[in-house]
Amino acid sequence: MFEIEEKHGDLLFRIFVQPKSSKNMVAGIHGDALKVKITAPPVDGAANAMCIKFFSKLFGVPKSAIEIVSGQTGRNKRVRVATGGDRDKACKIRQLLDAYS
Template structure:
């Protein structure tokens, strides 16, 4: 099993599996794919048209991590369910949030 994030200079990359057209914008835990890669499961109400679901994901991540929306961007997977989201912030300041996301959600 791999980590669902990777620290970078000046930030971190989250590996996300996005489900659009959900009933609420939320994280729903960590999923492991058949190849052993881990993803943060996220759901958004937006539809996957004209970047609406990606924008909703960026808002969700920014709000949850307490960073400005302008510091969050989908860098890969624009038209895929599997995405990489970059957060521009000091990784150490995000550590407690990453730890909480790693625990099972109830």
């Protein structure tokens, strides 16, 4: 089951990344993670950078608000979205994520 954790105003969730895809998109749920297809290859952090850029656009937040906190070299990652304590922004992001589960 996909789970979104809230800690100190930030949202944390797991993703499963499929690199070298034909387009950037959320492809549903994979186990306990959000499955994300990314066009970038898994080389020199390119897929991680693309994940950050993708979520930044999806959530309407700056890239600096997105952080991959674990799993930098694997397909299973944990992502943090900093909301700056903005409850409305956190609620909107949670609703976007809930739509995929």
